Amino acid sequence: MLNLIFLGGFDYPHGMAGTRRIQNAINGLKGHPNISIQVIVLRQSSKKNSLAGVHHDITYETVMGDLFGYKLVFSMPLLYWRTRRKIHHLFKQGQSNVLYVYGPSSFDNSSAINYARGLGYKIIFDIVEDHEHAYHISKRLMHHAKIRHIRRLSRLALSKAHGIVVISSHLENKILSLTSGAVPIHKLSISIDMALYPKPYVKRDNSIHLLYGGSFGEKDGIPVLLNAFNELASKRNHVKLVLTGQGDDESMRILHGCIEASPFKNRISYRGYLDDNSYYQVLQEADILCMPRIDSEYAQAGYPFKLGEYLATGKPVIASSVSDLPKLLRNRKDAMLVTPGDSSAMAEAAGYLIDNPEQSRRIGESGRAIAKLKFDYREQGKDLYNFIHAIAASG
Structure with missing residues (x-):
């Protein structure tokens, strides 16, 4: 049995590009046999979504709602602890446990990723942006601090990943170079529900x-x-x-x-x-x-x-x-x-x-x-399932 946990800072169940990418991936996977799926949202606004519930038969839970700006800085230890506790609770002995992380390793997820790896989860990153070039997209200090942190963590985290999903040829080539081909890579382009x-x-x-x-x-x-x-x-x-x-x-x-x-x-x-x-x-x-x-x-x-x-x-x-x-x-x-x-x-x-x-x-x-x-998620789901299943079954 494959126990698949999606983790990220995306809005869920309703949101923009990141949310739709994750939902389409879930929809393409959940029809396969012997797979259970849950979603952990690190933080999101309660004005956009309920912080916990069931969407399209998938259970989701937000670790901490309405946690942004300087409130986030002072609440990081609590966010770390609650995320680790949730990941521990969802780990299933005797099953193949996979943590599917949307985005790179960053200040709000790195502790949870390391903890999950220690528990026995296989770690898969879904990378959709090149943060090496992201400094200039905003002048905010919080943004610059976040990008510096991501750049420090990502190279090490990607090298220790069990698998990496990418959205473009640029990212495929870059990560192939960063990992020297030691980590399996799957290209998953944009997806839609026709x-x-x-x-x-x-x-x-x-x-x-x-x-x-x-x-x-x-x-x-x-x-x-x-x-x-x-x-x-x-x-x-x-x-x-x-x-x-x-x-x-x-x-x-x-x-x-x-x-x-x-x-x-x-x-x-x-x-x-x-x-x-x-x-x-x-x-x-x-x-x-x-x-x-x-x-x-x-x-x-x-x-x-x-x-x-x-x-x-x-x-x-x-x-x-x-x-x-x-x-x-x-x-x-x-x-x-x-x-x-x-x-x-x-x-x-x-x-x-x-x-x-x-x-x-x-x-x-x-x-x-x-x-x-x-781009139809139904066709993409077949290849993504095979990739995740192979990662889960690897030694």
């Missing part, structure tokens, strides 16, 4: 709605998108922009400043953070979906989770050509790929899609076919 996108949406008006949904960090290139929209809106009166998602205080100030400075701000709608059902509805109602990542080492290392969701809708997607995207998507066939950071190229791509509706439809259909073939 059942959430069952039918094409029928337009109700003549407006063209561009949409961005996700985080608002520096890597996400929101000012680039807003500049592209301003250029497009100056020539087309029927174009509107819809934004949904969230970011830290610094990122949100930049977002609202860009909206306020736009001469077309009356055609920009910021919907805030949406629950899952509302978010998927907004995706289906959009005409063109935009992913304007910038060209930075940090952005190039990851793999934007939202891309899979965008493609699955069957709507045409405009995406910055970063990470593994050029290997996956054909420009003007499966998506419109543009130079990262180039707002004029993004505006031109949107104009092309608006002026060529039949080609736009074909691009959307082809992108959806790619999503179904490459």
Whole structure:
């Protein structure tokens, strides 16, 4: 019997990219025989989620709720103790115990990981970002302290891991080099549930709605998108922009400043953070979906989770050509790929899609076919299960 415990600082059961990645992994695994799954969330806000419960037949528990900022600093010993106690409680004698850690070893999970290894858990890390390049994405002191701590811990922790899951080719190559090939690596790209996108949406008006949904960090290139929209809106009166998602205080100030400075701000709608059902509805109602990542080492290392969701809708997607995207998507066939950071190229791509509706439809259909073939969690779950099972069975 495989006893699989997911551990991380992601929101659960409802949240953004990290939450959806973990949930899709769980959904792809839980149908296999002889496996039990539970989720330990280190800390999250009680305003977003219940701190404990059952979601999709999976039991989850938050170690400490509403633990952020300086409150976190003073409560670290208690967080360590409670996490270790929970991991000890979930360990099952006579079974194969695996701790699946979302993200790198950091100040809030390193104690628990070391304790779990000592108990007899096999440790698997799921790495989705390259924190070697993460210093510049925020000016906050807490962020810089966190990244320094992660960088110190990660190299040692990864070398002692029993297995590592990565989201991109960049991370696969980097970790292969760091571990000298001694640790098994499994590439798990972005994942989606195609059942959430069952039918094409029928337009109700003549407006063209561009949409961005996700985080608002520096890597996400929101000012680039807003500049592209301003250029497009100056020539087309029927174009509107819809934004949904969230970011830290610094990122949100930049977002609202860009909206306020736009001469077309009356055609920009910021919907805030949406629950899952509302978010998927907004995706289906959009005409063109935009992913304007910038060209930075940090952005190039990851793999934007939202891309899979965008493609699955069957709507045409405009995406910055970063990470593994050029290997996956054909420009003007499966998506419109543009130079990262180039707002004029993004505006031109949107104009092309608006002026060529039949080609736009074909691009959307082809992108959806790619999503179904490459990102469906059901297919990914088979390979992930085999990887975890092999790690659990190893000596």
